[in-house]
Amino acid sequence: MPLSAARLSFxxxxxxxxxxxxxxxxxxxxxxAIDHGALVGILGPNGSGKTTxxxxxxxxxxxxxxxxxxxxxxxxxxxxxxxxxxxxVVPQETHLAFDYSVLxxxxxxxxxxxxxxxxxxxxxxxxxxxxxxxxxxxxxASRMFQNLSGGEKQRVIIASALAQLDDGEASRVLFLxxxxxxxxxxxxxxxxxxxxxxxxxxxxxIVLSTHDLRFAASVCTEVVLxxxxxxxxxxxxxxxxxxxxxxxxxxxxxxxxPLVIT
Amino acid sequence: MTGAGSPxxxxxxxxxxxxxxxxxGLPLVALCFVAMIVAVGxxxxxxxxxxxxxxxxxxxxxxxxxxxxxxxxxxxLPRALAAALVGGTLAAAGVIFxxxxxxxxxxxYTLGVSAGASLGAMVVMTFGAAWSVGGVASASLAGxxxxxxxxxxxxxxxxxxxxxxxxxxxxxTLNAFFSALILFVQYLSDFAQTYRAxxxxxxDLDVASFAPILAALxxxxxxFVVFAWLARPLNLISLGADAAASRGVDVERAQRxxxxxxxxxxxxxxxxxxxxxxxxxxxxxLVRRLVGSDHRLVLPASTFFGAAFLIACDAVARTxxxxxxxxxxxxxxxxxxxxFLWLLIRRR
Numbered sequence: 001m002p003l004s005a006a007r008l009s010f011x012x013x014x015x016x017x018x019x020x021x022x023x024x025x026x027x028x029x030x031x032x033a034i035d036h037g038a039l040v041g042i043l044g045p046n047g048s049g050k051t052t053x054x055x056x057x058x059x060x061x062x063x064x065x066x067x068x069x070x071x072x073x074x075x076x077x078x079x080x081x082x083x084x085x086x087x088x089v090v091p092q093e094t095h096l097a098f099d100y101s102v103l104x105x106x107x108x109x110x111x112x113x114x115x116x117x118x119x120x121x122x123x124x125x126x127x128x129x130x131x132x133x134x135x136x137x138x139x140x141a142s143r144m145f146q147n148l149s150g151g152e153k154q155r156v157i158i159a160s161a162l163a164q165l166d167d168g169e170a171s172r173v174l175f176l177x178x179x180x181x182x183x184x185x186x187x188x189x190x191x192x193x194x195x196x197x198x199x200x201x202x203x204x205x206i207v208l209s210t211h212d213l214r215f216a217a218s219v220c221t222e223v224v225l226x227x228x229x230x231x232x233x234x235x236x237x238x239x240x241x242x243x244x245x246x247x248x249x250x251x252x253x254x255x256x257x258p259l260v261i262t
Numbered sequence: 263m264t265g266a267g268s269p270x271x272x273x274x275x276x277x278x279x280x281x282x283x284x285x286x287g288l289p290l291v292a293l294c295f296v297a298m299i300v301a302v303g304x305x306x307x308x309x310x311x312x313x314x315x316x317x318x319x320x321x322x323x324x325x326x327x328x329x330x331x332x333x334x335x336x337x338x339l340p341r342a343l344a345a346a347l348v349g350g351t352l353a354a355a356g357v358i359f360x361x362x363x364x365x366x367x368x369x370x371y372t373l374g375v376s377a378g379a380s381l382g383a384m385v386v387m388t389f390g391a392a393w394s395v396g397g398v399a400s401a402s403l404a405g406x407x408x409x410x411x412x413x414x415x416x417x418x419x420x421x422x423x424x425x426x427x428x429x430x431x432x433x434x435t436l437n438a439f440f441s442a443l444i445l446f447v448q449y450l451s452d453f454a455q456t457y458r459a460x461x462x463x464x465x466d467l468d469v470a471s472f473a474p475i476l477a478a479l480x481x482x483x484x485x486f487v488v489f490a491w492l493a494r495p496l497n498l499i500s501l502g503a504d505a506a507a508s509r510g511v512d513v514e515r516a517q518r519x520x521x522x523x524x525x526x527x528x529x530x531x532x533x534x535x536x537x538x539x540x541x542x543x544x545x546x547x548l549v550r551r552l553v554g555s556d557h558r559l560v561l562p563a564s565t566f567f568g569a570a571f572l573i574a575c576d577a578v579a580r581t582x583x584x585x586x587x588x589x590x591x592x593x594x595x596x597x598x599x600x601x602f603l604w605l606l607i608r609r610r
Contacts, residue, residue: 084510
């Protein structure tokens with residue numbers, strides 16, 4: 001299995017003023033195996049540990065216990081730049097401290113491909129352009145990022161992540177944290193279409209977190225149900241997303257909320 | 263996903279290498295460099311006493327009798343070079359601090375360096391007999407170093423990494439605390455000492471020799487080597503710490519290097535000219551309007567433009583009430599206040 005997690009646990013440090021309160025584990029003994037080319041949705045209610053699990057799998061957070069391996073190599077001990085050439089993360093929202101053009105943002109994905117004082121060359125420009133074209137943002141290249149709509153920003157950040165993964169190396173993983181959460185319906189559909197297209201056209205494993213069941217069911221090839229940091233179920237959407245499982249996951253009476261399942 | 267676009271996408275011709283934003287900014291950096299050179303060359307000829315170029319470099323007169331040459335080489339050229347060094351350093355350090363704290367309103371003095379430097383200088387001016395190595399300049403540098411270590415220690419305490427929020431809070435708190443200590447030292451000093459201390463706090467470039475510049479230069483040059491390395495990591499940190507980390511930046515190392523290099527460069531600049539205000543925020547803002555936000559352009563352009571800017575401010579300070587020579591800090595503060603207001607109105 002290209003990407004696998006073995007008995008992963010993580011807890012955030014307790015609040016500074018109340019150090020005696022033991023914080024519950026945000027991710028508790030999670031084991032996962034994700035196949036190459038899969039499009040995995042991690043589903044769960046708010047606070048179930050989706051984002052934390054994503055950051056652990058991506059190597060941004062170091063697990064308290066357990067390991068994440070990519071093609072057998074421990075992600076937490078991979079050199080950061082080597083890791084970044086194979087694993088990219090798109091956060092839920094991006095707030096810039098300084099405004100950059102869309103092309104500059106896309107070129108920033110090339111960071112792990114350049115030496116400390118090296119500047120971007122034609123190869124990097126091509127990778128950035130490819131990323132922008134793949135996300136339909138090529139025409140925005142000279143626009144400033146902060147003037148874009150939420151959906152456009154999301155797509156530009158995805159373009160930057162694609163430029164980051166644009167490399168000959170074997171398996172690459174793109175993580176998307178709540179790609180639709182802060183977007184209205186139009187952009188949700190746009191991003192859903194984009195994710196599906198990326199999965200079909202780019203040879204990248206995609207792992208995304210979401211609490212949108214409809215989105216997960218329509219886009220993902222497999223889903224992981226996460227509740228209080230533990231895996232409830234993992235499998236094909238139609239096998240996993242049963243009314244009983246959803247009721248347990250969200251602690252709701254599904255028959256009383258017919259809109260949830262489609 | 264190799265370099266070629268997928269077949270379903272519209273064919274595009276590809277941008278030429280000249281479209282790289284970095285390359286398009288380079289002429290503007292060159293322009294700032296030219297501005298600096300022109301300022302260094304012109305400033306020594308501006309002043310209350312006119313001097314003639316032919317006399318300055320005249321070999322027929324001995325240096326001791328050549329008043330024009332004395333004014334040029336002892337008073338004005340060191341002063342212009344000091345302005346260039348201090349202005350360039352403060353502007354660049356401002357860029358680094360703004361990038362580190364992800365806050366365009368940060369200044370080189372936000373994290374307590376200038377308060378530490380001022381305290382060091384005040385202590386030596388008041389109780390100075392025991393301090394013989396290098397005088398006020400070295401004392402201010404030592405004070406800056408102390409402030410840096412205290413702030414760093416506070417920002418590290420109870421955190422695995424370096425928290426920029428704690429860094430900011432610690433800096434602001436230390437600024438207030440050191441200001442209180444400065445007032446206390448002032449209270450203990452006599453009239454002449456207080457006069458000298460207040461003059462130092464205004465920020466003045468009347469160095470009167472090349473020695474203070476040469477003393478500060480090694481530290482400044484070392485800091486600029488680190489700045490050059492930091493330019494690209496700071497670009498990515500603009501996207502957020504996690505985003506930078508996921509793109510392969512060792513964020514904590516970059517933050518640590520940024521903090522120490524910019525603090526020490528600021529300390530060195532303050533040891534030459536005193537705590538001259540606003541250069542570290544006015545210049546980066548103007549330069550970003552010119553070249554954009556890429557730190558690889560903003561840093562060199564701010565350095566050159568900062569040098570030219572402070573030389574120009576100093577020329578104004580020396581001539582506006584001639585034959586009085588105002589401390590340059592008054593001029594930069596007079597420009598800085600309205601500049602901040604303009605920023606506020608413009609941003610809304």
